[in-house]
Structure formats: structure tokens, C-alpha cells
Amino acid sequence: MRILNPDTTTPDLSYDVAVVGSGAAALTTAATAARSGLKVIVLEKSQLLGGTSAVSGGMLWVVDNHHAREAGRSDSKAAGREYVQAVARGRGRTELLDAALDYGDTMLRFAEDELGVKFIFLDNFPDYRQDLPGAVLGGRTVEPELFNYREALGELAEYVRTDGRHPYTMQEYENWGAFTRFPWEQLSSRQDAGFAAKGHALVAMLLKACLDNGVTLAVDARVESLVSTADKIGGVIMDDGTRIAAATGVMIGAGGFEWDRELADSMLASRLYTMCSPPSNTGDGLKMAQRVGAMTRGTREAWWAPMSLTGTLRDGEQVGSLLRFERQGPGSIMVNRHGQRFANEAQNYNDLARVLQSWDSPNNQPLNTPAHVVFDQSYLERYGVLDHRAGEPTPAWLIEADTLQQLAAKLEVPAENLVATVERFNTHAVAGQDPDFGRGVSEYDRYWGDADSDWPNPSLGPLQYGPYYALQVVNGAFGTCGGLATDGNGQVLDVDGKPIPGLFAAGNTTENPFAAGYPGAGATLGPIMTLAYLAGRALSGASADYQASALEGAGAR
Ligand SMILES: Cc1cc2nc3c(=O)[nH]c(=O)nc-3n(C[C@H](O)[C@H](O)[C@H](O)COP(=O)(O)OP(=O)(O)OC[C@H]3O[C@@H](n4cnc5c(N)ncnc54)[C@H](O)[C@@H]3O)c2cc1C
CATH class of the missing domain: 3.90.700.10 (Succinate dehydrogenase/fumarate reductase flavoprotein, catalytic domain)
Incomplete structure (x- = not known):
């Protein structure tokens, strides 16, 4: 295990929250919990931070978001609900769909106002299923702004995963059209100057928020198992036997199980021939939670794509x-x-x-x-x-x-x-x-x-x-998207549907709200970050009151 910012460590590795993984799910929970004053450690198995999220398009699909409202776009949660139910063909779990829809914009505002993650609104990006009721022609997708990650992260910048591509936004892509019309030289200079776009920028901004809020970041840190104390999950054990205490709880954001080929072959609805996530996504999060009695759901599914x-x-694979x-x-x-x-x-x-x-x-x-x-x-x-x-x-x-x-x-x-x-x-x-x-x-x-x-x-x-x-x-596939069953606060459920005290999860480690459906650009990261944010709030002890007031304020449902 290599701690990248040792000045933040505690002498006995005792934290309030231990977070497994460092993709968008993990970092959103980490930054949210740390923002409320909790002492948090992020543990990343590979040599690089950011997971699939860092090599993604970084777009977020958020129904009825404030950017769209400000731009005069007409959208509503009711339309969004009708649409996602149609996309999920009635198989999405209501509690997760509600959480994603009702708190999506609350998460977006929190990310912008409290964590400093800045987004651009993609006015023209149509929902994927224009033939289904509730689809819109644009307004539900946002993407990260260009971000100078080298300036913001200093020495830590070299630990952020990147696909090495030129940094440009989807908005720019829209303007330029075909790749042959891209200003490649300008993009190379931008890259040399330390700018990131898309998922790389998203992860870098979340990492900056983590650093600003005192989160300890560790790479080469593979979490092996969870520690059960008398009444809750109270820490993790690393693959070298090191124990890390987490007095408030553990959050698992360890991505999917696509790189455990045997597991993927046996669980997925169809044979998966390739993926573009990092090879470190081997279902560890799923397995460690199953060992403490977690229920799994929707494991037939992946974010499928022709490749x-x-x-x-990527990492040699x-x-x-x-x-x-x-x-x-x-x-x-x-x-x-x-x-x-x-x-x-x-x-x-x-x-x-x-x-x-x-x-x-x-x-x-x-x-x-x-x-x-x-x-x-x-x-x-x-x-x-x-x-x-x-x-x-x-x-x-x-x-x-x-x-x-x-x-x-x-x-x-x-x-x-x-x-x-x-x-x-x-x-x-x-x-x-x-x-x-x-x-x-x-x-x-x-x-x-x-x-x-x-x-x-x-x-x-x-x-x-x-x-x-x-x-x-x-x-x-981008990665698998079925796994641990959670409630609307991202708390992991046991096989009887009861929350496992102290155990939270979000992202591709968990059941995705849309079942087999994919409503629009950013439909993985939008809900992922929303559920991860809610997990962060719940870990901060703010869940019930905060959510009631947020729901009221957002005029949801
Ligand atoms: C090319 C591409 C483009 C995409 N574009 C978009 C887009 O624009 N919008 C969108 O919504 N989605 C997009 N996706 C999908 C999206 O990137 C993923 O669904 C999302 O990033 C998953 O996030 P996550 O946090 O759940 O997992 P990840 O980002 O994969 O992070 C999981 C992390 O956990 C670590 N880990 C695993 N096991 C352990 C362990 N035992 N201990 C410690 N760490 C562990 C892994 O090493 C990894 O770093 C895209 C994907 C790809 C590949």
C-alpha cells in the first residue's frame, strides 16, 4: 500500500470511513463524507486512481437538472420517471429509480457548489430512446469542464489514470463534427499544458475535492475483506494483512466483475468478449460483501456496447x-x-x-x-x-x-x-x-x-x-452493472433485504437502477454519483433530515 499524501494519515490507521476503489462512485462518497468533517481514506487496488471513470466520457445524465432549467429547457421528474420506467421495461427497482431521479440534481449542485466539480450543459444531446414516452431531445446530459489537473493536483497528477487521448469536450466535438476536422495541434498544446477533459477531468476534480477535504489517498492498496465488529462493519483488511479501522462505516466502489472471466461467464446474460475498464475490476467488492451476507441483484447485466x-x-491487458x-x-x-x-x-x-x-x-x-x-x-x-x-x-x-x-x-x-x-x-x-x-x-x-x-x-x-x-x-461492455443490492441511501442489503449496518456501496459494484436499459448519455455516471453522494450523506449522519429537506426543496415527485 502506498499512501500518496502521508500528511493526512492517522498514526494507527483509524478512520471514520474507509472507501474501497477510486472511481467516480468511491471519490464522490469520499469527498461528500469528508466535506462534512469525517476522516476518510480511499484505497485503490491498482497503481492509478480513477478506475473506468477516468477513461470514460465523463458525462452525467440527470433528469430535470438546474442547467436545463436555467437554459429554459422544459423537463420534469414525472417525464423522467415515465421514460426510465419504459427504458427499464418495468424491471428497475423503484427505490433506486426514485433516488436517482429525486436527488440527481441535488447531487449535481452539491458537486458544483461544495466540491468544485464544474459541468457544461449539453443542450442538444438526445436521449437514447426517442421512441419511448418521456424522452427529451436534449438537456439531461452534462459533462465536466476542461480542467488543468496538473496545476490542481501537483505531484499527484501522475497517479491519475488517463487513456492518453487529446483533451476535448463533447461540446467541442459537436461543433467540429468529424475527427478529420479537429484542431489536433491546438489539442496537443492543451494536453502539454496539463488539461484534462471528460472522465479524466471528472476524476481529477473529485480528487482535488478529496485533497482539499483531507482525504487520505492510497494506491497499490487492495482491500481483501471487511471487518465485522459486534454490531456493524467497522473496517477493512488489506491483502498484506494490514487492518484499517472505519468507525462510521465502509463504502465499496470497486467497479464491476467483468475481469473475473469465470464469474462473468457464469453470471452475465451473454458472453462478454471484451471490455474497456481497468483489469483490476475483478468483482472484489461483490465478493467481500457477499462474505458478510449481502444480497446480489441484476447480475445478468452489463453496460453493453459493440467494440x-x-x-x-490497459495495465498490460x-x-x-x-x-x-x-x-x-x-x-x-x-x-x-x-x-x-x-x-x-x-x-x-x-x-x-x-x-x-x-x-x-x-x-x-x-x-x-x-x-x-x-x-x-x-x-x-x-x-x-x-x-x-x-x-x-x-x-x-x-x-x-x-x-x-x-x-x-x-x-x-x-x-x-x-x-x-x-x-x-x-x-x-x-x-x-x-x-x-x-x-x-x-x-x-x-x-x-x-x-x-x-x-x-x-x-x-x-x-x-x-x-x-x-x-x-x-x-x-464498459463494465458489468449488477451486483450488491442497496437501498436508496446506498446502504447494502442482506439476503433478507435488511440494511447491513456500516456497509455502503455504489457504482458498478451494485445493482443498476435501469436494469437492462440505458436511457441516455451519462446514464451510468449520473445515478452512480447520485447514489454515492447519498451514501456519503448517510455516512455523515445527515441522511434522513437532509434528504427530506432536499426533496422538499427540489419539489420532487
Ligand atoms: C470509453 C468509456 C466511455 C464511457 N463514457 C461514459 C460516459 O460518458 N458517461 C457515463 O455515465 N458512463 C460512461 N462510461 C461508463 C462509466 O465509465 C462506468 O460505468 C463508471 O465509471 C463506473 O464507475 P465506478 O466508480 O463504479 O467504477 P470504476 O470507475 O471502474 O472504479 C472502480 C475502482 O475500484 C478499484 N478496485 C477494484 N477492486 C478493488 C479492491 N479490492 N480494493 C481497492 N480497489 C479496488 C479498481 O481498480 C477501480 O479503480 C464509459 C466507459 C468507458 C469505458
């Missing part, structure tokens, strides 16, 4: 690359093992991944996989694909062929099907339509397209000339 394997490493514009930009399609399109490629990643998971029972094989994104030279020249740009040597993960027939042979799909699929798609794409799967109908699809393209629908365009390219698509 490709392009050799990106290969992680997936999320496919977004690559399947949503005009001029690319996705085909299945038969060389045919099988879904609206531009729909949200969570729903699209579920189509990838379909099983062909009569033939006892996957219905759609292996699947590939297919595009042409004109697409590559205009947009590039992931980090690859036209004119650079074709990377090993990209399959290239001069003709569609040759590409089909390389993909081992029937050539006549691939050719017919592209011809049919092209015929309709130039007219701005997709009669087969309705791509480009939803505002969500159009948002992710290219408004400056040469074609009538920003989501659709023809594949025009070779060489042609393909990229294999696999069923991936």
Missing part, C-alpha cells in the same frame, strides 16, 4: 475500442455472418449490442456474429476510423480489399449477399432513407451522424468506391 479489438492495452462514429457515420454499415445488415447500426450501443447477442437456435450458433463494420475509401478519407487515418499503413485490425467480392472472401461471408446488401443500402442512402432498419429516423441517430455530409440524411451515405474495409465487431 473492436485493436490492440489497445488488451481492452476493447468502443465503436461509435465508425458505425454511425454516413457511409458505413454493419453486416453479420451472412453478409447482411441486421440492425440499425446508429442506434445506441447498449441496444445494438443486444442484437449482436442474438442466438440462432435451429443452427445452434450465434445469429449475427462474427459481425463486421464495412466502409469504403471515401469514408476513410473523410473520417478515418478510430485512430487510423487514410494514407497511413493499414493496421492489422483493419481488413482491406480492392473489391466487395474480395472483401467478402476475407470475411468468409457469401459475396453475392455482401454485394446485394451494399447495393440496396446505397440506393436508399442517397435518398436519405433506410426502409429496412429505420436508421437516421431518430434524432439520436442524426446527432451522431455528419450534418455536413453530401447526403440528405446525416446518418446515411453510400459506400462508393474501393478499396473497401472491414473491422470485426464483438459484444463488449
Whole structure:
């Protein structure tokens, strides 16, 4: 265990609160509890702070938030409730849905006013399921401001996890459109000057709040188990046997179990081929709480997403690359093992991944996989694909062929099907339509397209000339999102549904409120930080009174 700010430690490692992990869930609880005067330690298993949160987009989905109200957007908790119930297909647990909806904006205000985490409002980011009641065209998503993390964190900055990408906000992405139009030089200078964006900025701001409020931060600090005292959970034991006392309680924010491949294979509804969280997310939080009698819920679920394997490493392990514009930009399609399109490629990643998971029972094989994104030279020249740009040597993960027939042979799909699929798609794409799967109908699809393209629908365009390219698509996930059952204060429940005294949890270690659904951009971090904030408040002893007044003040329900 390496303590990064030794001046904050207590001589006998006795704290009020011990927090397991250092993603957005853990840091939100830590900073909230510390802000109310509690002595808190954050224990991070890997060498770096921030978890998946630090390499994420950092967006938060918060229904009826004050930024939207100030911008004159009309939203309400009632509309949000109707929408999330539809998205969760009636399977979300009411107590968690209520907590996420009723306290989302309270958390946002607290993060801004008390913790100094600053957000930008994304006015135009549409909810993911425009077809469901209560969806809005924009206003529920916020993202972190650009943040000079090096200036703010000093020597500790080097311990913050980053994906190393150029720092730009989603708002800037909206303005610039395609990656080929990005001011890369300006972004490099910004990076050199120590700026962070997205999840990196979010984590850095939360860490700053932790430092300002005296939280002890430790890396290389793997929590092995929980300490049960006579009447509560009262501390943790590290993997080297060190005991850390936590007089008020322990909060687990240890991420999902996706990197325990055996556990993931046995629990998840579908086979997970890759993920992009740090390999240290091995379900430790789940296991340590189960040992003291915790109940689990919703463990079939993950934040699913179509991904490709392009050799990106995280802590030495290969992680997936999320496919977004690559399947949503005009001029690319996705085909299945038969060389045919099988879904609206531009729909949200969570729903699209579920189509990838379909099983062909009569033939006892996957219905759609292996699947590939297919595009042409004109697409590559205009947009590039992931980090690859036209004119650079074709990377090993990209399959290239001069003709569609040759590409089909390389993909081992029937050539006549691939050719017919592209011809049919092209015929309709130039007219701005997709009669087969309705791509480009939803505002969500159009948002992710290219408004400056040469074609009538920003989501659709023809594949025009070779060489042609393909990229294999696999069923991936940001991380799992089922686990410990908690109440609306983030307190862990035992197998009989009773709170386990002194034990709190939030984030991907716990059951997600939306069950199989994914309502909008930021729908993991929004509720995660809300429940983590409520856990921090509850640990501070403020839960009942504070929540009653916050609820009244927010005019909730
Ligand atoms: C590319 C990408 C983009 C994304 N974009 C968004 C977005 O814009 N908005 C959104 O809402 N969601 C987004 N997500 C999903 C989101 O990042 C995660 O759902 C969220 O960060 C999970 O947070 P967490 O705090 O639960 O866990 P994590 O951030 O994963 O943190 C868990 C931490 O616990 C540590 N840990 C594990 N076991 C132990 C142990 N035994 N002892 C001590 N520490 C331990 C881990 O090392 C890790 O650091 C994205 C994900 C990815 C990969």
C-alpha cells in the first residue's frame, strides 16, 4: 500500500470511513463524507486512481437538472420517471429509480457548489430512446469542464489514470463534427499544458475535492475483506494483512466483475468478449460483501456496447475500442455472418449490442456474429476510423480489399449477399432513407451522424468506391452493472433485504437502477454519483433530515 499524501494519515490507521476503489462512485462518497468533517481514506487496488471513470466520457445524465432549467429547457421528474420506467421495461427497482431521479440534481449542485466539480450543459444531446414516452431531445446530459489537473493536483497528477487521448469536450466535438476536422495541434498544446477533459477531468476534480477535504489517498492498496465488529462493519483488511479501522462505516466502489472471466461467464446474460475498464475490476467488492451476507441483484447485466479489438492495452491487458462514429457515420454499415445488415447500426450501443447477442437456435450458433463494420475509401478519407487515418499503413485490425467480392472472401461471408446488401443500402442512402432498419429516423441517430455530409440524411451515405474495409465487431461492455443490492441511501442489503449496518456501496459494484436499459448519455455516471453522494450523506449522519429537506426543496415527485 502506498499512501500518496502521508500528511493526512492517522498514526494507527483509524478512520471514520474507509472507501474501497477510486472511481467516480468511491471519490464522490469520499469527498461528500469528508466535506462534512469525517476522516476518510480511499484505497485503490491498482497503481492509478480513477478506475473506468477516468477513461470514460465523463458525462452525467440527470433528469430535470438546474442547467436545463436555467437554459429554459422544459423537463420534469414525472417525464423522467415515465421514460426510465419504459427504458427499464418495468424491471428497475423503484427505490433506486426514485433516488436517482429525486436527488440527481441535488447531487449535481452539491458537486458544483461544495466540491468544485464544474459541468457544461449539453443542450442538444438526445436521449437514447426517442421512441419511448418521456424522452427529451436534449438537456439531461452534462459533462465536466476542461480542467488543468496538473496545476490542481501537483505531484499527484501522475497517479491519475488517463487513456492518453487529446483533451476535448463533447461540446467541442459537436461543433467540429468529424475527427478529420479537429484542431489536433491546438489539442496537443492543451494536453502539454496539463488539461484534462471528460472522465479524466471528472476524476481529477473529485480528487482535488478529496485533497482539499483531507482525504487520505492510497494506491497499490487492495482491500481483501471487511471487518465485522459486534454490531456493524467497522473496517477493512488489506491483502498484506494490514487492518484499517472505519468507525462510521465502509463504502465499496470497486467497479464491476467483468475481469473475473469465470464469474462473468457464469453470471452475465451473454458472453462478454471484451471490455474497456481497468483489469483490476475483478468483482472484489461483490465478493467481500457477499462474505458478510449481502444480497446480489441484476447480475445478468452489463453496460453493453459493440467494440473492436485493436490492440489497445490497459495495465498490460488488451481492452476493447468502443465503436461509435465508425458505425454511425454516413457511409458505413454493419453486416453479420451472412453478409447482411441486421440492425440499425446508429442506434445506441447498449441496444445494438443486444442484437449482436442474438442466438440462432435451429443452427445452434450465434445469429449475427462474427459481425463486421464495412466502409469504403471515401469514408476513410473523410473520417478515418478510430485512430487510423487514410494514407497511413493499414493496421492489422483493419481488413482491406480492392473489391466487395474480395472483401467478402476475407470475411468468409457469401459475396453475392455482401454485394446485394451494399447495393440496396446505397440506393436508399442517397435518398436519405433506410426502409429496412429505420436508421437516421431518430434524432439520436442524426446527432451522431455528419450534418455536413453530401447526403440528405446525416446518418446515411453510400459506400462508393474501393478499396473497401472491414473491422470485426464483438459484444463488449464498459463494465458489468449488477451486483450488491442497496437501498436508496446506498446502504447494502442482506439476503433478507435488511440494511447491513456500516456497509455502503455504489457504482458498478451494485445493482443498476435501469436494469437492462440505458436511457441516455451519462446514464451510468449520473445515478452512480447520485447514489454515492447519498451514501456519503448517510455516512455523515445527515441522511434522513437532509434528504427530506432536499426533496422538499427540489419539489420532487
Ligand atoms: C470509453 C468509456 C466511455 C464511457 N463514457 C461514459 C460516459 O460518458 N458517461 C457515463 O455515465 N458512463 C460512461 N462510461 C461508463 C462509466 O465509465 C462506468 O460505468 C463508471 O465509471 C463506473 O464507475 P465506478 O466508480 O463504479 O467504477 P470504476 O470507475 O471502474 O472504479 C472502480 C475502482 O475500484 C478499484 N478496485 C477494484 N477492486 C478493488 C479492491 N479490492 N480494493 C481497492 N480497489 C479496488 C479498481 O481498480 C477501480 O479503480 C464509459 C466507459 C468507458 C469505458
